[in-house]
Amino acid sequence: MAPIDSDDSTTAGGGEEPRAGRRRAARYVVPVAVMGVAAATIGLVPALADSGDPDLPEVTAQQLIEKIARSDVQQLSGTVRISTDLGLPDLGGLESGLMSGVSGGPGAGGGDGSAADPSAKLTELVSGTHTLRVAADGPDRQKLSLLESAAEYSLIHDGKDVWGYDSESNEVYHSTARTGAERPAEQVPATPKDFAEQALDAVDDTTSVTVDGTAQVAGRDAYRLVIKPRQSGSTVGVISVAVDAKTGMPLKFTLTPSSGGAAVVDAGFTKVSFAKPDASTFDFTPPKGAKVTEGDEKAAAPERNPKAEGDLAEGLDRLEVIGEGWNTIAAFDTGGEGLPPASAGGDAGGALGGFLGSFGDQVKGDFGSGTVFKTRLVNALVTEDGKVYAGAVTKDALVKAADAAQ
Known part of the structure; x- marks a missing residue:
């Protein structure tokens, strides 16, 4: 038909x-x-x-x-x-x-x-x-x-x-x-x-x-x-x-x-x-x-970090929605720094940053620098100063949104 x-x-x-x-x-x-x-x-x-x-x-x-x-x-x-x-x-x-x-x-x-x-x-x-x-x-x-x-x-x-x-x-x-x-x-x-x-x-x-x-x-x-x-x-x-x-x-x-x-x-x-x-x-x-x-009788949750939770909650409270329709991007500030640099020697944070960074693309723009983590559907840009831009959009669209936010 x-x-x-x-x-x-x-x-x-x-x-x-x-x-x-x-x-x-x-x-x-x-x-x-x-x-x-x-x-x-x-x-x-x-x-x-x-x-x-x-x-x-x-x-x-x-x-x-x-x-x-x-x-x-x-x-x-x-x-x-x-x-x-x-x-x-x-x-x-x-x-x-x-x-x-x-x-x-x-x-x-x-x-x-x-x-x-x-x-x-x-x-x-x-x-x-x-x-x-x-x-x-x-x-x-x-x-x-x-x-x-x-x-x-x-x-x-x-x-x-x-x-x-x-x-x-x-x-x-x-x-x-x-x-x-x-x-x-x-x-x-x-x-x-x-x-x-x-x-x-x-x-x-x-x-x-x-x-x-x-x-x-x-x-x-x-x-x-x-x-x-x-x-x-x-x-x-x-x-x-x-x-x-x-x-x-x-x-x-x-x-x-x-x-x-x-x-x-x-x-x-x-x-x-x-x-x-x-x-x-x-x-x-x-x-x-x-x-x-x-x-209802599960083991107690692991010890909480009130400061980290508070920083994240504050960042989510400031969630912004950029664009419209299928190009909508969610942007928020984690309240902290981005990924630890891989050059941090034997530091555990540096090792973690290097490991995670290996799965992403390093990008630069008016916003500074950051890492884009990609899937075939949802992509996310994490900037060096802890801001996150995520959506079902391309890498270029994320970089453009981060630049426009400056």
Whole structure:
């Protein structure tokens, strides 16, 4: 089927002002949080191939966005394959340890955490290839299982209880489910529809939104919704969302960077059913002999540094937003110095600065000098005087923003 609409980003449906309609739609794109807890950034397999070219009634981009907004899928089960290629350097597993430390999971403050703690376990999804089994029965019952070569990690939300189980270590993590805005899954993408919500929330006058044909995903007919920044300077090239023609639920999300190459994120269902899952799907009892860690009884946090926390908090309070749309840059002052210089001899700070600096590009400008840390999607400039500029923009855009701030 040929592309349906060349550029419908400025066409409203039903007499409604387009941008307001899209923003209202974005708030309701995710009717069900597939998990009560999810990862900071999800990764999956190499790009999933669509199949077929079903003949579907023509729709405009506005109509398709509204269809997503009206989607009310409460029950589903299926398999999701995810691939993330951020272009991060291979740190030999160090990145997982760093992420665990940041999240407060195992490895943070002394290794007293549980291997089944989702705040640490799911950070493994930040890169590589993964297959997930998901199930949902309304807002209070969800299950996600991360399938590994010789083990399985499951996260189950059943009413007031959240259970994490790591079969490899035979450890169990239990906590009380949070509600409303406290739910991590409402803040972090975990499925194609979660990613789609965040993408649609960014739609404004700086964005082109079109319907570009049809596809089959997981055996279901779908429309292709294509989102592109109109501005130059963004690292986001094209976002494609496959929307189920019958239910309006996003079945696949693909983000390709402006630099080209493989997708940065490619998340899609390979199997999906909208039938009510069996109630036993969400049952969980800790296996015999398993070590159980209660979330409310975790070891005390590591000793705090009030001065460092205060400096950082003060810097974040002065957060500035530079630019608009897809070229938005967040800028703040850490209240300290930038990376320690690598020339600091045997000094530990100098060694750390040299190590981190080796993963970035040294840059200079009217602002002075600094280091740009790059991924294929998000880049950050840390200046020698402790200022940080970050966004889904190119290195040149960061340097330009830092120069303009002088």
